[in-house]
Amino acid sequence: MLHRILFACLLILTAATTQAEPRGAELYERHCSACHGDQGRGGVGVPLALPSFLGGVTDDYLFKTVRLGRPGRVMPAFHDLSDEEIRAIIAHIRDLADAPEPDLPAVAVAGDPQRGKGLYAQHCAQCHGANGEGGKGTGVTFSRPRDLPIIAPALANSGFQEAASDAMIKHTLTEGRAGTPMISFIEAGLSEQDIDDIISFVRTLEPKPPLEGIEEPILVMESPYDLQMTVDNLKQAVISKNFRIIREQTLEQGLRPDGQESPKQVILYFCNFNFLNEALAIDPRVGLFLPCRITAVEQDGVVKLMAINPLRLSHLFNNRELDEACKQMHGIYSELLDEATL
Numbered sequence: 001m002l003h004r005i006l007f008a009c010l011l012i013l014t015a016a017t018t019q020a021e022p023r024g025a026e027l028y029e030r031h032c033s034a035c036h037g038d039q040g041r042g043g044v045g046v047p048l049a050l051p052s053f054l055g056g057v058t059d060d061y062l063f064k065t066v067r068l069g070r071p072g073r074v075m076p077a078f079h080d081l082s083d084e085e086i087r088a089i090i091a092h093i094r095d096l097a098d099a100p101e102p103d104l105p106a107v108a109v110a111g112d113p114q115r116g117k118g119l120y121a122q123h124c125a126q127c128h129g130a131n132g133e134g135g136k137g138t139g140v141t142f143s144r145p146r147d148l149p150i151i152a153p154a155l156a157n158s159g160f161q162e163a164a165s166d167a168m169i170k171h172t173l174t175e176g177r178a179g180t181p182m183i184s185f186i187e188a189g190l191s192e193q194d195i196d197d198i199i200s201f202v203r204t205l206e207p208k209p210p211l212e213g214i215e216e217p218i219l220v221m222e223s224p225y226d227l228q229m230t231v232d233n234l235k236q237a238v239i240s241k242n243f244r245i246i247r248e249q250t251l252e253q254g255l256r257p258d259g260q261e262s263p264k265q266v267i268l269y270f271c272n273f274n275f276l277n278e279a280l281a282i283d284p285r286v287g288l289f290l291p292c293r294i295t296a297v298e299q300d301g302v303v304k305l306m307a308i309n310p311l312r313l314s315h316l317f318n319n320r321e322l323d324e325a326c327k328q329m330h331g332i333y334s335e336l337l338d339e340a341t342l
Contacts, residue, residue, distance in 0.1 A: 022085040024092030031078060032089065035139075040096040044074060044138045044285070046150045052178035054099035056171045062090045064163035072208060072320035073154050074138055074283075102171070109166040109199045116201030119194055127181060132156030132205040136321060142284050150180050156205035169199050208320065215311040219330075221337040223296075223303040230303050230340060231266055231296050237339035241332060243270040246291055264298040279325045285317055292329070294336065305340060307333045 029038070036042060040049030048054070066086045069077030078086070094100065121130070128134060134154030137143035144151055153160060173195045176184035185195055223230040231248070238245055251265035271291035279286045294307045310333065314326035 022082070022088040024088035024090075024095075027081075027085055027089050028092045031081070032093075035074070040093060042139050042150065044140055046139050046153075047179075048093050049096040050177070050179050051097050051099050052176070052180070054094055054097050055102055056175060056177065057102070057168060058104055058165070059087070059090050059101050061163045061165070061168055062093065063087065065159065066090075068159040068162055069318070070154065070157050070159040072318060073134060073157060073159075074317070074319050075159070076318050077159070104165070104167040104171055106165065107167055109170060109196045111193070111196030111198070111200030113197070113200040113204050116197035116199070119190070119198050120201050123185065123188070123190070124198065127152035128155050132202065137281065138283055138285075138319070140284055143281050148181060152181070155202050156207050158207040161203070161205075161207060166199055166203075169202065170195060173198065215309050215315070217309055217312045219307045219309050219333055219337060221305050221341050223305060223341040225303065225341070227264060227266065227296055227298040227303050230305065231268065233342075234268055234294060234296065234305065234336065234340040237336045238268070238270045240339070241272075241336065243272045243292065245270045251295060251297070265295065266297075267293055267295045269293050275325075275328075279322070282325060283317060283319050283322045286313075286322065286325070289313060292332070294333070305337050307337065309333075 032045075032048075034043075035045030036048050037045075041047050046053075063083075063086055065075070066078050066081065066089065069075045071077075081089075129152075132155035134157070135144070135148075135152035137151055139151055155161075172182065173185045173190075174192075176182050176187070185198075186192075223233075225233065235245060235248075246269040248266060248268050250261035250263065251267050252261040255261075269291050270293070276290055279290060289308055289310070292307075294305055297304050297306065310326040310329035314323050
């Protein structure tokens with residue numbers, strides 16, 4: 001009897017332990033696969049299942065990358081994941097390419113940053129940017145040249161500078177990354193001292209400060225006119241800004257049976273296709289809120305115009321290249337709301 005009780009307790013403890021352990025595959029699917037792909041082959045995010053990548057980065061680098069992200073560079077920071085959950089994700093990523101953690105020496109590089117600056121300009125700036133700002137676009141082919149499998153990472157980035165050790169950067173420059181444009185600098189004719197000088201210069205790159213403030217999610221303006229006149233004014237304002245009206249519909253169209261939609265909730269879709277293509281080329285995710293749209297709602301005799309605030313989305317997308325387009329959109333929306341309610 002005692003043996004049965006002990007055996008039952010052991011089963012319970014084993015089951016509890018198994019349930020408590022975070023499951024890396026599920027966590028990866030939930031938090032990472034949308035950008036990096038189910039099998040780690042890349043998408044909006046970089047491909048992770050490259051043996052040459054995983055063979056050159058430590059678990060500490062991957063841990064800090066997940067925890068800190070890359071401010072302004074699409075990769076978000078995952079502050080809400082526990083340490084155990086991040087380690088489980090890392091273990092799953094390594095399983096994707098069957099690539100164990102490399103044994104990189106924990107040494108600090110001593111080089112000449114001034115000499116490295118010239119070498120960087122000659123050998124690195126074309127891909128990583130003159131000031132280490134990184135390549136343009138995201139990891140999908142719509143927003144980058146199709147012959148590039150990845151976008152060169154930003155080196156002047158607080159997340160990268162914190163995560164990447166000197167030894168890891170040196171390994172990357174020395175060995176290169178097979179399957180990417182990153183070549184071996186040794187094979188390209190540079191010396192070990194040249195590489196040390198480049199690394200010393202990279203450490204002098206100043207990360208841009210993080211985005212400041214969180215904008216309101218919606219722009220709202222009250223109209224002194226009735227609903228129909230407000231919508232007509234809005235259409236005229238849209239046309240005056242060289243936008244093309246795509247369609248006008250009730251807000252509830254498709255959500256309620258035909259004829260039962262509220263006529264007091266109208267949404268106007270419009271677009272400037274040059275602006276749309278330029279924004280999509282920066283970051284395809286803008287397709288979530290483009291083409292432009294403004295909603296007119298009448299409630300208790302009061303008419304209001306509402307639009308999503310692009311500046312709020314600029315924070316959510318974590319892509320500094322997109323900030324300027326979002327600022328431009330914010331200005332357009334504000335002017336349209338003003339003109340329609342004058």
